[in-house]
Amino acid sequence: MRIVTGQLKGRTIPFNSRQKNSLRLTSSMLKEAVFAMLGADLEGDSFLDLCAGSGQMGLEAYSRGACVALNEPDQRRCGHIRSLVKKWRLEGIELHSEKAQVLLPRLQAREQNFHIVYLDPPYDATFDSEPLSLALLARLGDSCIMQRDGLVLAQVQKGLDLPAQKGQLALQRQRTYGQTILGIYQKIA
Secondary structure: OEOOOOOOOOOEOOOOHHHOOOOOOOOHHHHHHHHHHHOOOOOOOEEEEOOOOOOHHHHHHHHOOOEEEEEOOOHHHHHHHHHHHHHOOOOOOEEEOOOHHHHHHHHHHOOOOEEEEEEOOOOOOEEOOEEHHHHHHHHHHHOOOEEEEEEEEEEEEOOOOOOOEEOOEEEEEEEEEOOEEEEEEEEOO
């Protein structure tokens, strides 16, 4: 996994998914599509990756100038991201290691908000008997952590029906990339 653009361009994120509990990595094609849409300059934008995994999406956003918060509930994966941030001497990246459904209310209580939230939990994870991705989308739609006109980029498995609206979030479009769907939501209120 390489950083495509920005100050970290060309750096490789050393990550072996077999050693990290069979982590499913975001494909290069999907990552490139996301950042082609967001643009090369994210200076002044705040970016939250709720389920960071390898950290590749947040590190790409950081490389493009965004203020980044990464959350990875798995302690080993979070430790990997932490050591990479230290090794690369990256300043200003906020790291969390909590379940996303626990972190969201804490961020709201601290009155943190974001321009962009990337949502890519494990496809088979559930919360309150619904797919975790949909549960988190509902919590984001009902929270105050999204800036006006903010975006939620929801990566889900093909076959999962994305709702047209969740709270203050409206589905703008969706694209299919192999076995993955990317839903692009915008805050409307």
